[in-house]
Amino acid sequence: MTQRWGVGLVGSGLVTRSIHIPALAALGDLFALRSLWDVNPALAQATAASCGAQAAPSLEAMLADPAIDVVMIGSPAQFHAGQAIAALRAGKKAVLVEKPLCSTPQEAEDIAQVARETGGLVLVGAMHLFDPAWRFMEQQVAAQDSAPSLIRSCIILPPNGRFDQWASEEILPPPPAGSPPLLRSEVMMMEGAIMGLAIHDLPLVRRLLRDDAGVQVTSAKRLSPFGYMLSIKAGEQLVDLFAFMHGHWRPEWTLTATALDWQAHAEFTPSFVMAGSGSASFTAKGASHAMIPQADNGYAGEWQAIAAFLSGEAAPPDPQDVVRDFLFAHAIAQQACALVAKEMAQ
Amino acid sequence: MKPMLVAGNGLSASFMASLVASLPVSLAQGEGDVVLLQGAGDWPARLMTTLAQGAKRIILLDPAPVPELGPVIEQVEAAGALLLLCETHSDNPAVAPFAAGLQPVFSTVTVEAQGEDDLASLLLAQIRVARGMGMTMGELLNATAGQDQALAMLAARLRGQEVLLRLGAVRCRAGLARLRWMAHGPTDSACLELDSSGKPRPVVAWHVNGDGMRNMPSLYENALRSILRKAVAGAWPADTQALRDWASDAALALAIAQG
Numbered sequence: 001m002t003q004r005w006g007v008g009l010v011g012s013g014l015v016t017r018s019i020h021i022p023a024l025a026a027l028g029d030l031f032a033l034r035s036l037w038d039v040n041p042a043l044a045q046a047t048a049a050s051c052g053a054q055a056a057p058s059l060e061a062m063l064a065d066p067a068i069d070v071v072m073i074g075s076p077a078q079f080h081a082g083q084a085i086a087a088l089r090a091g092k093k094a095v096l097v098e099k100p101l102c103s104t105p106q107e108a109e110d111i112a113q114v115a116r117e118t119g120g121l122v123l124v125g126a127m128h129l130f131d132p133a134w135r136f137m138e139q140q141v142a143a144q145d146s147a148p149s150l151i152r153s154c155i156i157l158p159p160n161g162r163f164d165q166w167a168s169e170e171i172l173p174p175p176p177a178g179s180p181p182l183l184r185s186e187v188m189m190m191e192g193a194i195m196g197l198a199i200h201d202l203p204l205v206r207r208l209l210r211d212d213a214g215v216q217v218t219s220a221k222r223l224s225p226f227g228y229m230l231s232i233k234a235g236e237q238l239v240d241l242f243a244f245m246h247g248h249w250r251p252e253w254t255l256t257a258t259a260l261d262w263q264a265h266a267e268f269t270p271s272f273v274m275a276g277s278g279s280a281s282f283t284a285k286g287a288s289h290a291m292i293p294q295a296d297n298g299y300a301g302e303w304q305a306i307a308a309f310l311s312g313e314a315a316p317p318d319p320q321d322v323v324r325d326f327l328f329a330h331a332i333a334q335q336a337c338a339l340v341a342k343e344m345a346q
Numbered sequence: 347m348k349p350m351l352v353a354g355n356g357l358s359a360s361f362m363a364s365l366v367a368s369l370p371v372s373l374a375q376g377e378g379d380v381v382l383l384q385g386a387g388d389w390p391a392r393l394m395t396t397l398a399q400g401a402k403r404i405i406l407l408d409p410a411p412v413p414e415l416g417p418v419i420e421q422v423e424a425a426g427a428l429l430l431l432c433e434t435h436s437d438n439p440a441v442a443p444f445a446a447g448l449q450p451v452f453s454t455v456t457v458e459a460q461g462e463d464d465l466a467s468l469l470l471a472q473i474r475v476a477r478g479m480g481m482t483m484g485e486l487l488n489a490t491a492g493q494d495q496a497l498a499m500l501a502a503r504l505r506g507q508e509v510l511l512r513l514g515a516v517r518c519r520a521g522l523a524r525l526r527w528m529a530h531g532p533t534d535s536a537c538l539e540l541d542s543s544g545k546p547r548p549v550v551a552w553h554v555n556g557d558g559m560r561n562m563p564s565l566y567e568n569a570l571r572s573i574l575r576k577a578v579a580g581a582w583p584a585d586t587q588a589l590r591d592w593a594s595d596a597a598l599a600l601a602i603a604q605g
């Protein structure tokens with residue numbers, strides 16, 4: 001039997017409960033979920049009890065446990081860098097950081113530096129990178145001579161809550177409504193939309209560009225109630241980023257790359273659900289071939305990739321990859337925010 | 347009933363023969379009643395010649411966007427000719443009933459088009475469908491274009507509501523040429539997907555909100571057959587206003603295509 005890698009989860013929020021615990025449960029031959037930690041000890045305990053894991057008394061205690069090989073960071077983004085670096089320094093073999101990797105370019109460089117020093121792996125939970133639909137699309141695109149002239153990422157979703165309720169159950173009742181919601185400026189909303197939502201597919205978009213260094217956001221609009229509309233130029237290529245969150249049930253999450261003589265298209269399931277992979281098609285010369293949904297989605301793919309790297313079945317990724325992905329998203333967010341700020345000032 | 351005589355200009359003999367055969371009671375091929383003028387790039391010159399030859403009723407099929415249409419419009423007026431536009435997307439008979447079912451609940455509209463046509467024609471088709479949906483175009487907020495692709499953002503109105511209109515066009519010889527118009531709002535989405543081939547293929551049309559999803563039935567019908575039926579019924583425009591509106595949309599498409 002292959003080795004089962006011990007796992008610790010940081011944070012017991014939606015992502016941990018709806019995504020990682022179910023994904024790990026299905027991969028019991030590869031991973032053993034050992035402990036969970038959250039700043040809210042009651043939530044950590046209730047969540048741990050629901051999946052037969054231990055609630056760690058502290059992050060330090062979790063990281064000191066030699067039975068834990070892999071740590072998933074599912075806390076809010078501002079804590080990702082510190083916690084990822086602590087896990088790497090504690091000698092963990094791999095850290096899966098939920099998106100976004102961190103909050104600043106410097107933090108991204110610091111994480112990669114520590115990964116190089118310790119030899120630990122760092123992956124970001126950009127699940128579509130690990131979805132068979134993207135792998136199919138990437139392979140087809142790589143075989144073409146021409147680059148896509150237009151890349152369109154379209155994320156039309158119902159509110160998160162719907163999928164969370166469908167995907168798992170509430171472990172504890174939600175905290176009573178206390179202070180009024182934080183007032184967020186248009187600029188903060190744009191940054192949140194890009195680093196929270198667009199970031200899912202920006203690593204895929206980056207891989208479809210010939211040169212991602214000089215991306216230029218030529219227009220950026222925030223959409224109400226939640227969404228964005230961005231035009232981006234990268235050399236000769238254009239990127240159309242669109243997201244809209246509505247109040248009904250019909251999701252539509254697609255990525256399309258179009259060149260003069262071919263088109264590659266992927267359709268993904270919404271976040272949180274465990275409905276198998278997305279589907280994809282490639283069309284050229286009047287004919288299409290398609291990949292139907294596979295059993296495992298990108299969440300499972302993240303963990304399967306970690307197992308493959310740790311067992312030596314696959315070559316480990318360059319730690320700089322996650323930095324490049326972060327810097328790409330960060331550059332787009334900064335430019336979009338600057339455009340929004342300029343418009344607000346007018 | 348006496349069939350309407352239709353003469354093709356810039357259209358192949360087989361196209362004309364199959365068109366007439368598909369509406370055998372309403373149409374016959376021949377000179378005298380109507381000229382069906384194909385709208386490839388040199389259409390203004392061909393139109394002028396047709397007018398000079400005395401044509402009084404002209405159906406202009408998918409005119410390519412051209413700048414400076416003033417003299418052509420004047421010539422149509424001076425000749426006392428009646429001109430009916432026929433555009434594959436916006437005159438698809440599914441557009442008007444779909445538009446009639448739209449409620450004032452949308453804040454954003456996206457239109458995507460892909461096909462072999464030149465960029466300005468793809469953009470023009472998008473603008474024309476937006477008009478067919480009852481949208482009025484406001485300021486062009488941004489346009490970014492490459493050789494084969496363009497993105498634009500416009501202020502617009504739909505059913506009296508301010509909406510942001512996104513146009514995205516890409517030239518592509520692979521797959522089905524198509525145009526997709528979609529409206530987004532906090533409670534509803536509505537979508538109409540049109541085939542660009544000009545063939546009488548059904549459209550995909552739906553409207554969704556918290557109550558469920560409504561599909562619109564769509565028959566095997568296309569813009570050309572529907573416009574010809576109109577012409578046979580005598581529904582010719584009394585003036586050149588439609589052509590003037592088209593010319594301003596064409597100018598917008600050309601401006602966006604230039605980035």
Ligand SMILES: NC(=O)c1ccc[n+]([C@@H]2O[C@H](COP(=O)([O-])OP(=O)(O)OC[C@H]3O[C@@H](n4cnc5c(N)ncnc54)[C@H](O)[C@@H]3O)[C@@H](O)[C@H]2O)c1
Pocket residue numbers: 010011012013014015016037038039040043073074075076077079098099100125126127196271272
């Ligand atoms: N991959 C995806 O599909 C996906 C979807 C949504 C969110 N996310 C990402 O997952 C992460 C968590 O999101 P969520 O939706 O679960 O949020 P959440 O608010 O539901 O949960 C966050 C949890 O972290 C805990 N927490 C707060 N501060 C902490 C700290 N310093 N250390 C440890 N735990 C702390 C909170 O008590 C809470 O239980 C974010 O980075 C988010 O961007 C990923």
